[in-house]
Amino acid sequence: MVVDQGVHLRLAEPDDYGRIVGVVDDWWGRPIRSILPRLYLDHFHRTSLVVEDGDGLAGFLVGLLSHSMPDTAYIHAVGIAPHLRGNGLARRLYQQFFDLVAAEHRTKVKAITSPQNYGSIAFHTAMGFTVIGPVADYDGPTVDRIVFQLQLSPATG
Numbered sequence: 001m002v003v004d005q006g007v008h009l010r011l012a013e014p015d016d017y018g019r020i021v022g023v024v025d026d027w028w029g030r031p032i033r034s035i036l037p038r039l040y041l042d043h044f045h046r047t048s049l050v051v052e053d054g055d056g057l058a059g060f061l062v063g064l065l066s067h068s069m070p071d072t073a074y075i076h077a078v079g080i081a082p083h084l085r086g087n088g089l090a091r092r093l094y095q096q097f098f099d100l101v102a103a104e105h106r107t108k109v110k111a112i113t114s115p116q117n118y119g120s121i122a123f124h125t126a127m128g129f130t131v132i133g134p135v136a137d138y139d140g141p142t143v144d145r146i147v148f149q150l151q152l153s154p155a156t157g
Contacts, residue, residue, distance in 0.1 A: 007058055007089070009096060012048035017041040019057045020050075020079070027079045036062065036077050047073070047100055049093050051080075058084050061093040065104055073101035075111040094127055102152050111148045112138065124148045 017038050025031050041048060044064040051059035059080040066072040075097065080090050101109065113120040115134040125131055129148035138145035 007051050007053045009049060009051045009092060012041055012045040012050045012060065012062070014038075014041045014045055016045070016050050016057075016060070020060050020062075023057060023081070024077070024079055027082060032077075040064075040076060044076075047097070049096055051089060051093065053084070055081075057081070059089050059093060061097055063097050063101070065101065065106060066110075069108075071106060072108045072110055073097070073104075073106040075109060090123065091127065098150075098152055107152050109150045109152065112145045113148070115144055115146055117146075121146055 020041070021033050021036060024036060025033050040062050044062065047063045047065055049061045049063075050057065060078065061075060062077045063073060063075045066074055075094070078090060078093060080093075098109065109129075111124065111129070113124075121131060127150065129150045131146060131148060133146040134144040135147055136144050138147070
């Protein structure tokens with residue numbers, strides 16, 4: 001899809017799962033592998049993205065089209081190799097996802113994070129997402145979440 005500055009951005013494939021879960025805990029700095037079961041790449045690889053560079057996996061975005069909300073897409077997990085952060089790679093992944101879902105006539109993109117994930121909150125705010133929350137008990141008792149929503153404009157897609 002996109003090739004420049006030594007990186008290649010492409011649609012994910014189910015076989016990318018092993019590489020992603022092999023680094024995700026290290027990249028996030030805590031155990032999060034359990035929130036990313038294989039089913040995401042088995043069933044949503046056509047709306048998920050992988051970035052590779054000369055060293056291998058450089059980043060990924062796992063996203064899906066909501067079947068319950070036909071105007072909505074959801075970003076479930078994103079990771080960028082720590083040594084590549086701050087160079088716009090996550091922004092490129094998000095923009096490519098926006099283009100993919102706009103082509104499917106989706107006008108909203110949603111995502112969530114924990115209230116303690118200040119980096120994620122700042123990133124999503126900078127990307128133009130509306131921030132809602134923290135929403136108490138979003139993921140069960142005492143598990144609050146920040147909810148992000150972005151309204152895609154015709155120019156986005």
